[in-house]
Amino acid sequence: MSYLFRSLAGFLLLSALLASCRPDQIEHIKDGKKIAITLDKMVVKRILPADLLRATRWAGDSLTRHADRELRRVLSEKLQAGGVAAALPYCRPETFASVDTLERTMQATAQRRSARPRNAANRASLTATALQPDTVRRVARLNGDVFTYQRPIVLDDALCLRCHGEVGKDISTTDYALVKKEYPQDQATGYRLGQAMGIWQVTLQRAGVAEFYTMKTRKIVKPRKPLF
Template identity: 30%
Template sequence: MKKIILIASVFLLAVQCSENQSETSVSPTQTKTATTEISTDSLKNYAGETKKLLVKNLTQKIEEGGAENALEFCNIEAMPLTKSMSEKHGLQISRVTDKPRNSSNLANDEELKLIEKYKQQILAGETLAPTRTATHYYEPLVTNAMCLQCHGEKGKNIQTKTLEKIAQLYPNDLATGYKENEVRGLISIKTN
């Protein structure tokens, strides 16, 4: 009996974690809102709000107990983005990248091209503008010093304790080796 309870709770935990990790699907009524034309200004606000929430959460967690502590809960970072933001606005908001930590965040071909374009623009010293496609709104996510604690160079920016935790939680992690002001990925909002 004890065993069953244990298995059940492990299963529950796994479900909770994967829920946090995957893009939250929207209910039919919410989808309706999403399909009516959304102004680029509103999308810009949603993306900005999402970014702010991301930085706020990370900074707070790091202050509480260092970067390794911020990694503690499945993915403290992705959770508020994909869940509360998606629910709040009835839109699918997610993050995608060419070098994923969480493999479910891998960019598709079109997104990979866009990431490449943004990288070239940074090298050329150009300003990065949002992109709207027939189905999505994208904004680049660019690294700052704070990001490097978990995405920077091993043995330089990322502390050993943090590295160990990353390896434990994300054995196939590709998201290290960044410097400041590099394209880490995109915020993606599904508009259609």
Template identity: 25%
Template sequence: MRKINVNLWGIALLVFVNLNCVNTKGKNTTMRDNSEEKLYLDLGKNIAASTQAVLGKNLMIAMAKGGPEYALEFCNSKAIPLTDSMAIEHKTAIKRVSDKARNPLNEANKLEKSIIVSIKEQLNKGDTPKPEIREVKGKMVAYYPIVTNAMCLQCHGKVNETVQQKTFEKINDFYPNDKATGYTVNQLRGLWVVEMQKTK
């Protein structure tokens, strides 16, 4: 039975990764050279996708081992350190942010929140959410939408619907100021933010 569960989580992980950080045709407000824009968007996409894959693999193992409650323990203690280790590997800065953060360290700043609003408007219109890229303090910063799917909803959905009561209690134990429940499928959960040094 566990083997079946692991396989199901593997499929869910692939869907999760494919639904996030895959669209690189975002409009840009600061760069004029579309080829340069695409270069940075592609670079950032690869960094975000590889980081997502590492987190997803570990999350899948945690879910298979002990369900959503065990996965919450993983997220609480390992998600940010794993993300930081990938930033070191890629020699860049990368983080996940949200306007409805679970961990206060993932709270979006003013600029990031404005991008979140813009991407939510795209989703509300039925459009595919697009990443954005900006020049910020001499660095190129790319923002990739993280969109919810069924797997996300076990910890981020509606309480007593997709989030079980025991999971909700564990969320409150780890994150007493949590703002990250109530989502449904295909909503914007937040952004991957990848900061890159300019090459020119």
């Protein structure tokens, strides 16, 4: 019985001491959030082969989606400003500065390929499966240091019909004359909304894939809530 009273008394004393501590009396480590982030970066993370393939898909999606968004933004501006003549030189998102920056960060090279290209240099033999709009992204590891990513390029914006739709209907004969002058071997017309025009192909180095995986899976330290 005496033991029970002593335990109860000790508990009550500890509770009283904790209750007496005000929030402003708690000392926090200076720059604790920055220190936690730095320490997390220093932790050596084990990355499995399956993780690298998953990161290849993440990186490929991130890079090509950014390129597609930039292409739509730039073409919209150029078409509004000067029509097809102004937009035609910019239908090459793989050459945009912001895309190049991402490529260097990810140690990647992105290219567009098509069986019916506008630029003959982008011609490639593609299977029907590769061009299915709902095809799951294809990722592979060619060797210990090189990964590949592939997905279809789908014409999902009516804006693109101004240069890639049906001549005489979506594309004026005057505008198509400009296209043929710039690209004499053009085959990239006659497309409809929802149709695959080609594929994105991305080659990535292991170091870039591993770094992207680390960044994507790194624990984010949430800001500390004010004490009062």
